[in-house]
Amino acid sequence: NAGVTQTPKFQVLKTGQSMTLQCAQDMNHNSMYWYRQDPGMGLRLIYYSASEGTTDKGEVPNGYNVSRLNKREFSLRLESAAPSQTSVYFCASSRVSYEQYFGPGTRLTVT
Amino acid sequence: QKEVEQDPGPLSVPEGAIVSLNCTYSNSAFQYFMWYRQYSRKGPELLMYTYSSGNKEDGRFTAQVDKSSKYISLFIRDSQPSDSATYLCAMRGGGADGLTFGKGTHLIIQP
Numbered sequence: 001n002a003g004v005t006q007t008p009k010f011q012v013l014k015t016g017q018s019m020t021l022q023c024a025q026d027m028n029h030n031s032m033y034w035y036r037q038d039p040g041m042g043l044r045l046i047y048y049s050a051s052e053g054t055t056d057k058g059e060v061p062n063g064y065n066v067s068r069l070n071k072r073e074f075s076l077r078l079e080s081a082a083p084s085q086t087s088v089y090f091c092a093s094s095r096v097s098y099e100q101y102f103g104p105g106t107r108l109t110v111t
Numbered sequence: 112q113k114e115v116e117q118d119p120g121p122l123s124v125p126e127g128a129i130v131s132l133n134c135t136y137s138n139s140a141f142q143y144f145m146w147y148r149q150y151s152r153k154g155p156e157l158l159m160y161t162y163s164s165g166n167k168e169d170g171r172f173t174a175q176v177d178k179s180s181k182y183i184s185l186f187i188r189d190s191q192p193s194d195s196a197t198y199l200c201a202m203r204g205g206g207a208d209g210l211t212f213g214k215g216t217h218l219i220i221q222p
Binding site: 004031033035040041042043044045048050056058059090092097098099100101102103104105 | 115117143211
């Protein structure tokens, strides 16, 4: 039982490049989330998916797109990376929204 | 004013002391109140959650919610060096599925 897994662990991009962050959970949870964590800002919700086939914007969705590929997988795409997107990205999943389980994070640097 | 305010610390206390961590919030729609612990370069892990007002105890940890004052606390008894981490308060309500986090308090337990 791996819980929530994220790939890659680290990534360096140049401004304007694109990439997809992958997330998978094996707990049969309906809901999945993407957060970013920045120094002095705490964790902020980017997008979430309450169930397979649905996605909704969170607090900071600009510059990102998501895909809920199936019940297990929820990906986050940066179409044209900007230095302001340098951050640590966490994926989470939950059966009930107040009990979220987080992955280990992806550290992204955009130069 | 941010919806959730949390002193970032660092808070340094000797081993064995009682630790008090606090958050204030402004959104009266919040109903669920959570505390997450995050070790350096790891994802957050859920410690405890409380629904509405009241106290909840789990081993050395006690969570308190005072909705009338919009104030929540986490107490750690008999603190251990292994408790050294960043503690994040989080709240949920208002119909959205995502959580609203405080910025986190960096706690250091000195052996």
